[in-house]
Amino acid sequence: MSSKATGPIVGVGDSGPSRRAVLKGFGAGAAGIAAAPLLAACTGGSKPSSGNSGSASKSVTVGSGSSDAVPKRAYQAVLDAFKAKSGDTVKVNTVPHNDFQNNINSYLNGSPDDAFTWFAGYRARYYATKGLVAPIDDVWEKIGGNFSDALAKASTGDDGKKYFVPNYNYPWGFFYRKSLWNSKGYQVPATFDALKSLCAQMQKDGLTPIAFADKDGWPAMGTFDYINMRTNGYQFHVDLCAHKESWDQQKVKDVFDNWKALLPYQDKAALGATWQEAATTLARKKSGMYLLGSFVTQQFTDKTVLDDIDFFPFPSMAVEGTDAIEAPIDGLMLSKKGGSNQAAKDLLAYLGTGAGQDVYASIDTSNLQTAKDADTSKFTPLNKKCADAIAHAKYISQFFDRDALPTMANNVMLPALQGFLKDGSIDTKQLEAQAKTLYQA
Structure with missing residues (x-):
């Protein structure tokens, strides 16, 4: 029987762009891979600060591949909550999910936003090795206690520095x-x-x-x-x-x-x-x-x-x-340029708290918060079963x-x-x- 939808379905969301897609053009020098065009919607972030807190930028831009309806609204809610809490100006540039992933190499080599949605594991370490993303050990000094050793390891580059803040994972x-x-x-x-x-x-x-x-x-x-x-x-x-x-x-x-x-x-x-x-x-x-x-x-x-x-x-x-x-892990990273923007670091620190992740989870209930101080009291029986499966697993693949x-x-x-x-x-x-x-x- 075909799995093609043949008409509108009551209670089933619209298709839209793919939830995930395989990265193309990943890394310089890959044989046979044409250079991908720059992400048109992500054309730069806020002006970098001079590095001292007194002159830190109070604005931050976020490049997002979370283009499906539910995660798009969830991330917007997080950014709105951060803006209300910090007073910082936040602008999100959302790109169709496949396009964002397919063009990520050109994006980070061009004029990226300060922060961007991405993934833990190899795909975070790769760009850290290339020097295209900023280390965030200072952010982890604030939020490290919120995460398990496994999540911390998945957020660490080959050089031992932290580069990624987990938001959620899903089995x-x-x-x-x-x-x-x-x-x-x-x-x-x-x-x-x-x-x-x-x-x-x-x-x-x-x-x-x-x-x-x-x-x-x-x-x-x-x-x-x-x-x-x-x-x-x-x-x-x-x-x-x-x-x-x-x-x-x-x-x-x-x-x-x-x-x-x-x-x-x-x-x-x-x-x-x-x-x-x-x-x-x-x-x-x-x-x-x-x-x-x-x-x-x-x-x-x-x-x-x-x-x-x-x-x-x-x-x-x-x-x-x-x-x-x-059980793949999704979250945020900073571009190399974003590493000099204190507002961008503050945004990642906010996402590393239960409060920030709870805002996201209030809209996207399909994923599981990763912060230890996140509120799980509203977990559905399905959420609990998924979380239990992850918690009792001896090994987690991405x-x-x-x-x-x-x-x-x-x-x-x-x-x-x-x-x-x-x-x-x-x-x-x-x-x-x-x-x-x-x-x-």
Whole structure:
């Protein structure tokens, strides 16, 4: 059954730009990548201060790739609250999400805003290494107590300095409608074999067992990450992402062999659909479950539908049970220029407090605040279940296009996975040859 939306759906949000997309043109010198144009909407920030607090700028600009309706409103609420608290002038330049990520290299090398929305992990460390973002150790001196050691590590560059302030994170897992499952007598699968049996039953019941969409290329990476971690363990997964392990080995072949068992149950129209369109099939009870990040709930604007959504982690397979979870971290960074703007630093410090993150969470309930002093009293049962899954995970992965060299993710894995989805074939020798070239460069 196609996951294409065929008309307006009551209670399901508009599609709009992709929630996330793989970075293109990441880093100078990547072979075959054309120079991306500058982000038209982000054409500079406030005038840098001289560095002493008495003459610090009282204005700050923010470049944002949070262009989908819900996160856009949530970030605007944070900026409005910061403005009211500090008296500083704040201007946000919002760019379509894909465009923002695809052009980030040119953006940071051009005339960036003072602060910008970005991601933890490799994608933060990369630009720190290039000297295109500003260290914020002075900000972390104020907010460090609000974050776990894992979050602090994810915000640290290769030089040991802090460069990133986490705002929220969100787990990936299977989302489903409780009322549909109750009516059919479905049970949450604890093992991969149970998952396959459940899929077979859903198919007999006339459902598309697993809603799936990969038009934008990145969603399939989440499935790869989970099957790799469940088949070979977390450490092998991150080592493979870092090319400390070869792609041309049986362990990698095993991942795709295991995935093949799910292909008959995934939406056949996945390559032509966006994640938002696939979400509509879940809302309409046309699909049984959906493997995606918790941001999928942004699409369910009808409270009846939203309250009916439940979640379970990817079931166990060969190793480590469900100890590893995919839970990417999003937040803010400063451009190199923004590092001399005290108002920009004050904004990041505000986002590093529970008060700042609570403002964001009051609008975007699909994500989980990261600050220890954030208010969780209004968490829905779904929020609590997602937070519990992260809290009890022994290992947290970011996402393939955040844990791996981005040119590997975009230039190699994206087309390779789309080809796999099309015909079930994968050339691990070619993956290894391309990885060797990219990582050596």
